[in-house]
Amino acid sequence: AQKVTQAQTEISVVEKEDVTLDCVYETRDTTYYLFWYKQPPSGELVFLIRRNSFDEQNEISGRYSWNFQKSTSSFNFTITASQVVDSAVYFCALSEADLKLGSARQLTFGSGTQLTVLP
Amino acid sequence: DTAVSQTPKYLVTQMGNDKSIKCEQNLGHDTMYWYKQDSKKFLKIMFSYNNKELIINETVPNRFSPKSPDKAHLNLHINSLELGDSAVYFCASSQEELGGSEAFFGQGTRLTVV
Numbered sequence: 001a002q003k004v005t006q007a008q009t010e011i012s013v014v015e016k017e018d019v020t021l022d023c024v025y026e027t028r029d030t031t032y033y034l035f036w037y038k039q040p041p042s043g044e045l046v047f048l049i050r051r052n053s054f055d056e057q058n059e060i061s062g063r064y065s066w067n068f069q070k071s072t073s074s075f076n077f078t079i080t081a082s083q084v085v086d087s088a089v090y091f092c093a094l095s096e097a098d099l100k101l102g103s104a105r106q107l108t109f110g111s112g113t114q115l116t117v118l119p
Numbered sequence: 120d121t122a123v124s125q126t127p128k129y130l131v132t133q134m135g136n137d138k139s140i141k142c143e144q145n146l147g148h149d150t151m152y153w154y155k156q157d158s159k160k161f162l163k164i165m166f167s168y169n170n171k172e173l174i175i176n177e178t179v180p181n182r183f184s185p186k187s188p189d190k191a192h193l194n195l196h197i198n199s200l201e202l203g204d205s206a207v208y209f210c211a212s213s214q215e216e217l218g219g220s221e222a223f224f225g226q227g228t229r230l231t232v233v
Contacts (some may be wrong), residue, residue: 045227047224077157107154109161109163112161
């Protein structure tokens with residue numbers, strides 16, 4: 001069975017600080033996908049990134065960066081120079097691939113990290 | 120245009136009632152889902168459905184049933200509502216390519232059972 005652990009329940013930082021959100025996953029599959037979603041106070045779930053298990057290259061998108069390390073089963077998310085608008089709950093999620101076309105594969109979510117960025 | 124839309128956004132109802140939440144996606148995706156988010160923000164899959172397969176999370180009570188009139192819609196019916204059903208319910212869709220596509224979520228339906 002797959003599992004996603006976000007050990008940090010809540011994090012508070014002051015604006016312009018860098019912050020890293022941790023994500024550790026468990027899966028028996030060799031092919032899988034990892035995701036990060038953001039849930040701002042308004043409640044919607046916003047997709048941030050997808051990474052497949054064969055691509056360990058780190059990714060940067062503006063102030064956001066992701067560090068995927070298969071050796072430690074981690075997919076951490078860093079926000080550089082945080083802003084108040086970054087305040088949200090951030091979810092890491094895992095989906096196992098199925099080689100049989102047509103099979104739906106649901107996301108297993110971590111418990112989320114509430115990030116509060118103070119002005 | 121809203122990619123995945125749910126109605127209603129808020130639903131307040133009494134115990135024992137039967138209610139439905141509608142979901143529509145205009146992305147042309149072949150797979151749709153229902154997730155439940157509890158008061159602690161924990162998100163859990165309830166159902167995933169495409170034109171070939173309905174997968175039901177075994178922990179979901181059979182009072183909950185998905186109904187898909189067509190590929191773009193997956194409605195959630197709930198019978199005999201209980202207090203514990205109060206939660207936010209999210210519909211989502213994705214284009215399944217070996218399981219790796221990101222899911223697009225609706226804005227959620229906050230269900231309150233009184």
